[in-house]
Amino acid sequence: MTTKLTMSSLYAKLSKLGFNQDYVRNNGLPSWWNDELNDKPIAVLEGAGYIADNLNLDLKSLLEEEKIRFNPLPVTKFKQHNSKNNDYPYVGQALVSRVAELIACSTEVNFTSLPTNVKEIRAEILTNNTTVNLISQLKYCWSKGIIVGCFNNFPQKIKKFAGLIQWQFDSPIIILSSNHKHSARFAFDLAHELGHLALGHLKEGIWVDEKIEFGCNDDDECQANKFATHLLLGDCDDCLGNKKIKDADHLCNYVVNTIIPQYPGVEAEAVILNYGWHNKDYFPLSMKALNKLDCPINGREIINEYLAEKLDWDKFNDESYEYLEKVLGV
8 A cells, every 4th residue: 555554444355345343353353463553554464364264355455555455265156036136245255265275274084975865864863863953963964074164254245145165175065144043944954055065066166055945936046945944854744734823832832742753863953944934924933932842042053063173273373273263163
């Protein structure tokens, strides 16, 4: 830059991408950064390096009098929920892609190709687990060399998305990004992304799912949904049909006492969620039923704690260690 390099000038450039000052301070800069350094060019230059590294920015574009831009990303297939919406999640993808890179650099896995038949995968998972849920899926993914993480640390006003698959070093990384409350919903999202991999929808580059919802018009998304449904429920898809349920307690009791005994390899929360998807008017009731059932609501923590145990944290420098620890919440 021809003008004096200050942190305020960097904040001004970063704001054009949707990064406000608090976000940059908390996520771009290391915790030891002191505001007394904001007007010291040499210190700000060092700080710019940390910001660019964490937020996946082209450092030269951050420092020079040119339009700020992200580092180049692999070829991306973006599955949009609404074809009329042309807003693309550039910022969100760049942030998640950087986290995927960091994770890949500190994890040793050997990817094994997946069966295309979901029945085979379900049977393999049930060999060592009583049901197919979030935890048993995580075990399966990692056993096949598929890295799984969760990232939802986005700037407040930028466009977000539900999930991303990124190939890195010949292995796929799945990052889930929805702000779900219940682990059952993360279980479906993970099964959906696993379906994309098993069905060969992505063999290189990046895949971004804007939303993961039961009703869709896209062939790939419908196939992934069908895969996820069978993986979690086996032959129990829509097993309640359009049965009218009067309240959340009734739904819980009916599923637990009537349905599950008939389908012992299925989670009650998966059945309840499936009922809400097939009967849209009852979806809010399904969410209440999940609360009544006392279902796990720490899906993000489950995913990232599992991930944290697999990472070789010694491979990170102090700043990357701190950043990843913060955004993963571990």
